Amino acid sequence: MAKLAINGGEPVRKTPFPLYVTIGDEEKRAVMEVLDSTVLSKFLGTWSPDFFGGPRVQKLEREWEAYFGIKHAVSVNSATSGLYAAVGAAGVGPGDEVIVSPYTMSASAAAALVYGGIPVFADIDPDTFCLSPASIRACITPRTKAIIVVDIFGHPAEMNEIMAIAREYNLIVIEDTAQAPGASYHGKFAGTLADMGVFSLNYHKTIHCGEGGIVVTDNPELAERLQLIRNHAEVVVKKKGVENIVNMVGFNYRMTEIEAAIAAEQLKKLEGLVAPRIEAADFLTRELSGLPGLTPPAVQPGVRHGYYVYVMKYDAAATGVPRERIVAALQAEGIPLGQGYVEPIYLQPMYQQRIAYGKDGFPFTYPGYQGTINYERGICPVTERMHFQELLHGDFCHASLSRGDLEDIVRAFRKAFENISGLA
Numbered sequence: 080m081a082k083l084a085i086n087g088g089e090p091v092r093k094t095p096f097p098l099y100v101t102i103g104d105e106e107k108r109a110v111m112e113v114l115d116s117t118v119l120s121k122f123l124g125t126w127s128p129d130f131f132g133g134p135r136v137q138k139l140e141r142e143w144e145a146y147f148g149i150k151h152a153v154s155v156n157s158a159t160s161g162l163y164a165a166v167g168a169a170g171v172g173p174g175d176e177v178i179v180s181p182y183t184m185s186a187s188a189a190a191a192l193v194y195g196g197i198p199v200f201a202d203i204d205p206d207t208f209c210l211s212p213a214s215i216r217a218c219i220t221p222r223t224k225a226i227i228v229v230d231i232f233g234h235p236a237e238m239n240e241i242m243a244i245a246r247e248y249n250l251i252v253i254e255d256t257a258q259a260p261g262a263s264y265h266g267k268f269a270g271t272l273a274d275m276g277v278f279s280l281n282y283h284k285t286i287h288c289g290e291g292g293i294v295v296t297d298n299p300e301l302a303e304r305l306q307l308i309r310n311h312a313e314v315v316v317k318k319k320g321v322e323n324i325v326n327m328v329g330f331n332y333r334m335t336e337i338e339a340a341i342a343a344e345q346l347k348k349l350e351g352l353v354a355p356r357i358e359a360a361d362f363l364t365r366e367l368s369g370l371p372g373l374t375p376p377a378v379q380p381g382v383r384h385g386y387y388v389y390v391m392k393y394d395a396a397a398t399g400v401p402r403e404r405i406v407a408a409l410q411a412e413g414i415p416l417g418q419g420y421v422e423p424i425y426l427q428p429m430y431q432q433r434i435a436y437g438k439d440g441f442p443f444t445y446p447g448y449q450g451t452i453n454y455e456r457g458i459c460p461v462t463e464r465m466h467f468q469e470l471l472h473g474d475f476c477h478a479s480l481s482r483g484d485l486e487d488i489v490r491a492f493r494k495a496f497e498n499i500s501g502l503a
């Protein structure tokens with residue numbers, strides 16, 4: 080039997096795994112063209128043709144619309160900005176409840192707070208890790224205004240059911256698809272399944288331009304509101320003849336021409352970067368299936384998973400070895416495996432202490448809010464079980480990994496699980 084590295088044996092992998100690299104000559108040329116033009120951003124925060132940005136920003140938006148088959152794409156400088164703009168466009172105001180996932184990057188929930196909304200955390204589905212439709216339904220009150228759904232790890236949420244619930248209660252749905260560009264659900268791209276969808280172009284995502292985001296919608300009024308919020312709405316509404324001025328306090332969420340030029344090149348590469356992720360995931364899932372106590376990621380019918388993160392479930396009761404031990408053993412074998420993902424959002428100090436804006440706890444203490452807030456540990460038992468007990472995650476599918484890299488991952492998992500008695 081091979082001696083585990085954690086017990087002094089030879090590690091399976093002695094060199095670091097390669098970085099995910101997507102930037103090439105195409106992006107370099109595109110950036111140089113922008114620099115040569117000397118116009119690095121053409122946006123003007125006044126009602127003029129330049130209110131909608133420069134040529135590359137607008138070209139990127141038209142290409143995004145064509146690629147994803149959606150009527151309106153509004154570029155922004157991050158997905159965080161995009162989520163904030165989407166919540167603003169949805170008309171969320173102080174005391175409105177916004178149902179959100181607790182198992183996501185923090186901005187998905189903070190977006191509600193920015194407009195004085197109260198995040199209400201529904202629980203996730205134990206197979207997709209996205210919001211569970213039944214849990215959403217249980218969280219709806221007369222104060223619910225919107226739902227922010229997250230296609231976490233690259234797997235789209237159960238959108239048919241979620242949209243049906245939203246229509247029943249007249250709620251706006253925002254799909255945070257930062258982790259799932261190129262994934263799909265019953266033939267439609269992730270990100271295009273709700274009233275608004277938000278993509279991220281930050282460095283760590285499947286495609287990137289440094290920092291950036293795109294909000295998409297088929298609704299022209301929402302598109303206009305997004306464009307306004309992106310670019311100093313308050314000074315533009317009068318000249319533009321905008322009547323609904325709710326949440327028309329504008330920001331500067333504008334993307335530069337440099338980022339737009341890079342993003343346009345990255346969009347051309349998207350499919351070529353998603354397909355290898357699926358191939359890698361399929362290989363890992365095939366090779367890791369059958370290890371006792373380990374469940375590879377599940378894909379729901381009609382779904383194309385984007386595999387931004389490769390997520391497994393671990394059953395410590397089945398192996399008799401705590402999760403932290405198996406993770407430490409795999410890390411010792413040279414595999415960058417993580418346990419859990421991000422802490423359930425409601426456990427952050429902002430929610431636990433209910434301090435967001437000002438010392439008096441706005442919006443949690445807003446007198447116009449008639450509901451009851453509950454951010455106690457235990458409100459989302461599936462999320463907590465996944466995070467604190469079962470989930471394992473790795474950046475194991477990106478397109479810069481070779482078959483040899485994937486084989487090392489498989490070898491290390493097999494070694495750890497076959498010698499698991501050495502960890503008990």
Ligand SMILES: *Cc1c(COP(=O)(O)O)cnc(C)c1O
Nearest residue numbers: 157158159184257258279280281
């Ligand atoms: C990365 C990420 C964001 C934020 O994206 P930025 O472009 O960095 O603002 C939001 N939601 C999820 C799920 C993410 O993974």
